[in-house]
Amino acid sequence: MRLTKLGHSCVRLEKDGATLVIDPGIWSGPGALDGASAVLVTHEHPDHLDADAIGAALTASSELELWSNASVASRFAGFGDRAHQVGHGDTFTAAGFDVHVYGEKHALIHRDIPIIANTGFAVDGQVFHPGDALTEPEDRIPTLLVPVNAPWLKIGEMIDYARAVSPERGFAIHDSLMNENGLNLIGNLLPLAQAPGGGPVTRLEPGTSVEL
Numbered sequence: 044m045r046l047t048k049l050g051h052s053c054v055r056l057e058k059d060g061a062t063l064v065i066d067p068g069i070w071s072g073p074g075a076l077d078g079a080s081a082v083l084v085t086h087e088h089p090d091h092l093d094a095d096a097i098g099a100a101l102t103a104s105s106e107l108e109l110w111s112n113a114s115v116a117s118r119f120a121g122f123g124d125r126a127h128q129v130g131h132g133d134t135f136t137a138a139g140f141d142v143h144v145y146g147e148k149h150a151l152i153h154r155d156i157p158i159i160a161n162t163g164f165a166v167d168g169q170v171f172h173p174g175d176a177l178t179e180p181e182d183r184i185p186t187l188l189v190p191v192n193a194p195w196l197k198i199g200e201m202i203d204y205a206r207a208v209s210p211e212r213g214f215a216i217h218d219s220l221m222n223e224n225g226l227n228l229i230g231n232l233l234p235l236a237q238a239p240g241g242g243p244v245t246r247l248e249p250g251t252s253v254e255l
Contacts, residue, residue, distance in 0.1 A: 044255045048247035049075050051090055051219035061138040065172045066091040070219040076100040080138035084111040085174025086149055086161040112160040140166050146178035150195040169255055177204040186255055189244055190217035191229050205236035205244050213244030
């Protein structure tokens with residue numbers, strides 16, 4: 044399986060001619076959904092959900108399907124059974140990828156801001172995308188996508204999260220709010236996120252692909 048890091052929290056996974064896209068948001072970059080066979084959305088915030096782009100892609104391709112929680116899936120009810128509602132503990136197959144759902148809630152930003160639904164996705168037992176939460180999957184996942192900068196996140200929490208999951212490798216996501224100085228700082232701190240016995244956490248430039 045090939046993983047390509049796009050802008051912010053968006054990634055493309057490719058296998059056997061199929062493409063699965065997770066969290067195509069407004070900062071994902073152009074063409075995030077080009078050729079997509081399936082799309083997964085962790086939650087409703089626009090940096091993870093570009094509703095116009097997803098709607099256009101669903102209209103353009105009758106084969107494209109979407110999976111997300113109820114608040115997101117309901118926005119695409121006009122596409123009938125191609126917009127699937129899923130929740131914690133569910134399993135399904137999307138364009139040949141086996142997906143396991145973990146987690147229910149977005150991380151707390153502030154007590155005065157309501158907490159919304161957040162749905163993490165483990166794909167083929169190989170890659171876990173937590174969305175905007177620090178959900179620890181019940182099963183060991185070799186590749187963890189690690190949020191590194193957000194209004195709801197402290198650096199120490201990011202480090203402890205990656206250490207707790209202790210993947211074979213981690214890749215930084217949720218990074219579009221940082222300028223060059225911030226990206227350099229995060230790069231210097233990411234080695235601290237490696238757990239004893241686990242693998243390194245690194246940052247891929249948008250557009251970079253790795254084979255898993």
